[in-house]
Amino acid sequence: MPPQLLVSVRNGIEAEAALQGGCDILDIKEPARGSLGMADMAAISAVAEVVGQQPDDVALSAALGETTDWYAAAPPALPAGINYAKLGTAGLRPDLDWQQRWSEVRRQFDLAADRDIAWIAVAYIDWELANSPPPLEIVAAATEAGCAGVLFDTFAKTGRGLFDWLSETQLRGLVNDIHAAGQLVAVAGQITAENVPALIDFAPDIIAIRSAACAGGQRTNAIEAEAIRHFKTAMHNAAISH
Numbered sequence: 001m002p003p004q005l006l007v008s009v010r011n012g013i014e015a016e017a018a019l020q021g022g023c024d025i026l027d028i029k030e031p032a033r034g035s036l037g038m039a040d041m042a043a044i045s046a047v048a049e050v051v052g053q054q055p056d057d058v059a060l061s062a063a064l065g066e067t068t069d070w071y072a073a074a075p076p077a078l079p080a081g082i083n084y085a086k087l088g089t090a091g092l093r094p095d096l097d098w099q100q101r102w103s104e105v106r107r108q109f110d111l112a113a114d115r116d117i118a119w120i121a122v123a124y125i126d127w128e129l130a131n132s133p134p135p136l137e138i139v140a141a142a143t144e145a146g147c148a149g150v151l152f153d154t155f156a157k158t159g160r161g162l163f164d165w166l167s168e169t170q171l172r173g174l175v176n177d178i179h180a181a182g183q184l185v186a187v188a189g190q191i192t193a194e195n196v197p198a199l200i201d202f203a204p205d206i207i208a209i210r211s212a213a214c215a216g217g218q219r220t221n222a223i224e225a226e227a228i229r230h231f232k233t234a235m236h237n238a239a240i241s242h
């Protein structure tokens, strides 16, 4: 199966543009709030409504900030249309009990939504900058916790992308471990259309972008349908020649 394209959007207007561009999965995120910045609930509901009006099946995911953001706050009830949810792992590294705290925050979200949310564990590949547990530890924890998948992403959005942090050998090993556990693999980290041929080789289930979908490749600019079409064409061409 060729990978699916996930595009992170900040509101309903961007969701429309991403759908026009041909994304397979919409992800709701506020990029100005960081790598896994959570959008306001009004924006989350607006995007869920746009997706609900689509004739075709478009999956929906939501970024929910960092796990530590929820130690002293009550999680809101996520709309029913959200298929996947992601919590960042920045700042968890020094905490020996991080897995329990991460599970507890996820449990609170499940309780608020009154259902079992499909969780995507977030492995920051620049984990030292994020002060998060290293990717190998996250991959093991995701399996133990029964997560639906693992996302590799960068915490710092400063232009260094996926392959600036992970060697191809490291990525291959991690992807194989996750697939062996029956989970999805999503890759992100300022991925460009030029990275696609190399990425296809690892058979990720999802390629996740924000920067490459925005005007001028700047992640806080608006989503452009044409930029997504360009990216989809790169995925299509890479899949054919693979």
Ligand SMILES: O=C[C@H](O)COP(=O)(O)O
Residues within 6 Å of the ligand: 008, 027, 029, 153, 154, 157, 188, 189, 190, 191, 208, 209, 210, 211, 212, 219
């Ligand atoms: O979930 C995916 C991220 O939003 C990717 O963002 P980025 O392409 O700016 O690294």
